Amino acid sequence: MVDLQKQYQQIKETVDNSIQDVLNTSSYINGPLVKEFQKDLEAYLNVKHVIPCANGTDALQIAMMGLGLEQGDEVITVDFTFAATVEVIALLKLTPVLVDVDKETFNIDINALKKAITPKTKAIVPVHLFGQVANMDAILEIAKEHNLFVIEDNAQAIGANYTFKNGSQQKAGTIGDVGTTSFFPSKNLGCYGDGGAIFTNNDELAHTIRGIVNHGMYERYYHDVVGVNSRLDSIQAGVLKAKLPHLDSYCNARRNAARFYNKALANHSAIVTPTAQSNKTANCGQICDVCDCHVFHQYTLQITNGQRDALHKHLLSKEIPNAIYYPVALHAQKAYKDDRYNEADFPVTNELIKTVISLPMHTELEEDQLQFITNTILDFLN
Numbered sequence: 001m002v003d004l005q006k007q008y009q010q011i012k013e014t015v016d017n018s019i020q021d022v023l024n025t026s027s028y029i030n031g032p033l034v035k036e037f038q039k040d041l042e043a044y045l046n047v048k049h050v051i052p053c054a055n056g057t058d059a060l061q062i063a064m065m066g067l068g069l070e071q072g073d074e075v076i077t078v079d080f081t082f083a084a085t086v087e088v089i090a091l092l093k094l095t096p097v098l099v100d101v102d103k104e105t106f107n108i109d110i111n112a113l114k115k116a117i118t119p120k121t122k123a124i125v126p127v128h129l130f131g132q133v134a135n136m137d138a139i140l141e142i143a144k145e146h147n148l149f150v151i152e153d154n155a156q157a158i159g160a161n162y163t164f165k166n167g168s169q170q171k172a173g174t175i176g177d178v179g180t181t182s183f184f185p186s187k188n189l190g191c192y193g194d195g196g197a198i199f200t201n202n203d204e205l206a207h208t209i210r211g212i213v214n215h216g217m218y219e220r221y222y223h224d225v226v227g228v229n230s231r232l233d234s235i236q237a238g239v240l241k242a243k244l245p246h247l248d249s250y251c252n253a254r255r256n257a258a259r260f261y262n263k264a265l266a267n268h269s270a271i272v273t274p275t276a277q278s279n280k281t282a283n284c285g286q287i288c289d290v291c292d293c294h295v296f297h298q299y300t301l302q303i304t305n306g307q308r309d310a311l312h313k314h315l316l317s318k319e320i321p322n323a324i325y326y327p328v329a330l331h332a333q334k335a336y337k338d339d340r341y342n343e344a345d346f347p348v349t350n351e352l353i354k355t356v357i358s359l360p361m362h363t364e365l366e367e368d369q370l371q372f373i374t375n376t377i378l379d380f381l382n
């Protein structure tokens with residue numbers, strides 16, 4: 001699905017030098033590169049605070065701890081996402097409230113979100129799934145009306161821009177009260193191990209979170225709150241610092257591959273290609289670099305003639321990597337089943353788990369590879 005080796009070869013010298021630097025100075029934990037990467041990412045995202053941590057799951061958990069959410073508080077998120085999002089809600093003994101997604105964007109369904117709000121609701125966690133920013137105009141409006149926190153799970157959309165109704169733009173992950181991301185190797189900005197970060201423009205929240213990631217310490221050996229140990233190590237920070245200047249060109253390369261796929265697969269009656277229209281008011285329906293609201297962490301088709309599983313196997317037999325993200329709705333997972341949920345409330349997710357298939361998507365895809373992949377799909381489905 002990804003070609004990390006080829007990408008590494010392009011930036012080998014910078015990455016090798018920065019890793020060597022860490023080895024030479026032995027500053028493995030909280031070395032200068034961590035701070036440098038933090039500053040670089042703050043400038044790139046135009047956000048006041050980036051707090052690096054150990055992975056994207058920790059980032060979500062720490063964000064919720066920082067906001068002071070308490071047992072019994074209801075947190076609304078989507079039924080169609082990676083489990084980490086709901087996992088941390090449950091771990092903190094908050095009450096997850098799963099809602100359906102939008103058929104075209106796979107992001108949170110605004111009507112379902114509105115319906116799910118109760119007096120116990122404290123936060124909304126939109127997930128910018130597959131690299132496309134959720135409808136933040138609507139989410140912010142609802143959050144304001146009901147006095148809710150917005151925690152953006154931006155693990156899949158770092159680098160994406162959101163265009164508001166009024167035309168202004170903001171980077172994904174910096175729009176809500178707090179945003180989180182993952183630097184897992186296959187993410188759009190990936191390190192060579194685990195890593196994550198939390199973003200916020202709120203000084204007080206940033207201060208609280210900086211203590212939480214470090215055992216609840218604000219002064220050495222004085223523990224004011226119950227915290228965790230969650231750090232980005234210096235070697236990973238060095239890799240990320242070397243890769244950050246390339247993030248925009250990485251996102252463009254992904255969009256180019258998506259454009260090729262969309263064009264090649266546009267006219268087949270059993271295929272629904274993805275659109276980039278998270279802000280439906282700026283709805284060009286195109287994959288453009290102007291609003292760049294979609295950074296294609298995944299390129300995900302819907303196969304509507306019942307042949308999705310057969311196509312999955314066929315592509316594997318031709319050595320074309322592909323994956324089903326995600327094969328089970330979260331409300332149906334053993335760990336998250338609950339009598340509160342009603343099948344009738346999840347028509348879109350229940351359909352998507354049967355139709356979606358994600359194709360190879362990375363920064364090194366070449367035209368002959370894309371041609372081979374799309375030809376193989378069209379030959380099979382015809």
Ligand SMILES: *Cc1c(COP(=O)(O)O)cnc(C)c1O
Pocket residue numbers: 055056057058081082084085127153155156181182183184194195196
């Ligand atoms: C990858 C991912 C996470 C978790 O990130 P890790 O670094 O693997 O912990 C959380 N949410 C979403 C949507 C993800 O894709």
